[in-house]
Amino acid sequence: DFTPNAFVEETVADLQDKLKNDKVVLGLSGGVDSTVAAVLLHKAIGQNLYCIFVNNGLLRKNEFENVLAQYHGMGLNVKGVDASERFLSELAGIDDPETKRKIIGRVFIDVFDDESKLLEDVTWLAQGTIYPDVIESISVKGPSATIKSHHNVGGLPDYMKLKIVEPLRMLFKDEVRRVGATLGIDPELLGRHPFPGPGLSIRILGDITPEKVSILQEVDAIFINGLKEHGLYDQVWQAGAILLPVNSVGVMGDERTYEKVVALRAVQSTDGMTADWVHLPYDFLMEISNKIINRVKGVNRVVYDISSKPPATIEWE
Ligand code: XMP
DSSP states (O other), X not given: OOOHHHHHHHHHHHHHHHHTTOEEEEEEOXXXXXXXXXXXXXXXXXXXXXXXXXXXXXXXXXHHHHHHHHHHHTTOOEEEEEOHHHHHHHHTTOOOHHHHHHHHHHHHHHHHHHHHHHSTTEEEEEOOOOHHHHHTOSOTTSOOSSGGGGOOSSSOOGGGGSEEEOTTTTOOHHHHHHHHHHTTOOHHHHTOOOOOTTGGGGGBXXXXXXXXXXXXXXXXXXXXXXXXXXXXXXXXXEEEEEEEEEEEEEEETTEEEEEEEEEEEEEEOSSSSSBEEOOOOHHHHHHHHHHHHHHXXXXXXXXXXXXXXXXXXXXOO
16 A cells, blocks of 8 residues: 655655765656656755756746746745747747657757756756656657657767656656645645646647747636636646637627637546546536637637547647
């Protein structure tokens, strides 16, 4: 039987033993795993843990600022690096989903490498790898934007010459959450829906522009906040909005409009391998749709995705 308290105690002692006075670098994503790994390491080695949190410009609305503030509040030694422009300029004109993922993975490594070079005498790289990642280290859809899938022989980035420490590698997701709770991490952070490494880039079908990112951030925020306000967020495994590469005709006052369509998606799942669409209440969908169309300039139509996985995947790209 898994007891989070015992796990924390043993792991902290092991980490202190293994890492001694060494410096460790860790990439925070805002997700549960990297956060729990960071707090655990921080408990063991304090300010010798250097965290890097990269804004790829494809996060949710205000997420970078909010999560960074939360990390500071937790006492973590974290540097926020806003690389939005670098990511968005490298992605300009790209519409192929796998190419988007590869670019984001590569730019992330460049940014992380540049940042870790600024830290002196770091000898370890910590990762929030959990047990399911260990057994299934290759994503169904190809490389994710996490560090682990980018091991390539020869020409290794500098930070990859570091020794690896993965304190959560024997844990399942629910155990990670329990450890996080024992460590006093905010339950809201521990209950966050999964969010893909390539972020909103794979929810903007077709090419990505800063304008499309901000439209989707607004739509997504209305949807996610609505789920929270209506007590539905915790009943859904993952939710988000997708910006479609089509315009449709609408009418506003007595003007014809020709604007973007967004799709909303909410699924129930245990591991993301299979998923059912969630039967969100019609009244809720009506409220969200009205809010989106009234508030988000450039969107005149909202549709709800009623496909399950398989055969549809959770993400559209
Ligand atoms: P799919 O779309 O394959 O998604 O049904 C299953 C789960 O994986 C997430 N996902 C990704 N996560 N990098 C990630 O880190 C990716 O490239 C990626 N693609 C999909 C997706 O959000 C869902 O939780």
